[in-house]
Amino acid sequence: MALTLYFHPLSSCCHKVLIALYEMQIPFEGRLLNLGDEKERSDFVALWPTGKMPLLQDGDRVVPETTIIIEYLTLHHASRNYRLVPSDPDAGLEVRLLDRLLDLYVMTPMQAIVGDRLRTEADRDPIGVAKARSTLAMAYDMLEQRLAGRTWAAGEHFSMADCAAAPALFYATTLVPLTQAHPLLAAYFERLVTHPAVARTLEETKPYLQFYPYKEAMPRRFMPQAA
Ligand SMILES: N[C@@H](CCC(=O)N[C@@H](CS)C(=O)NCC(=O)O)C(=O)O
Structure with a gap:
């Protein structure tokens, strides 16, 4: 089935x-x-x-x-050639760590900021949003350090951690932009968005981005009208 x-x-x-x-x-x-x-x-x-x-x-x-x-x-379901979580225990641990860091400190605060914008004015939580923004800034600094000498989030191979990183950073960078203090993270983001499985996912997202509440901050290349 x-x-x-x-x-x-x-x-x-x-x-x-x-x-x-x-x-x-x-x-x-x-x-x-x-x-x-x-x-x-x-x-x-x-x-x-x-x-x-x-x-x-x-x-x-x-x-x-x-x-x-x-x-x-x-x-x-994966063939042996496509392991997103390595079977080596230590390599697996590093993938799981980065997956957690990306989910908890990039994906979650990003969702909190976007979710807040969808509420009515009276229900908004400026303190929660400020905290989420500072968590994102902390996470960018942490990732900048972790990425030294790495192609992908957890090392040389594309892994589950990169599956977490791509969408989390895709939206988060429209909320808290990357700065010159994050050259490794910026280069990693470029590798991510051009990686075929990610590029396909982002291409399929294009028709729906008009409903993203921060669409005005989304780079034009990701929007549907981009050539
Ligand atoms: N920890 C969960 C998070 C899932 C989650 O937050 N999903 C969001 C979409 S990104 C959702 O279902 N939101 C709808 C809702 O909360 O009603 C996971 O990794 O699967």
């Missing part, structure tokens, strides 16, 4: 798993979720109570959480 991925094309978390699927060349059926639709949301919550996407379904098995989905795909 085919793998099914419940996803939305604007969602950074969904991008993380889409990049992994494309990178490992694993066929799947995408099920576009509209969580604004009450019936769709309740059906989805019945499948997975947090209501968070993406969600992978493999026959009767429901696999949640981006990191676990990629670990699962690596274990059960």
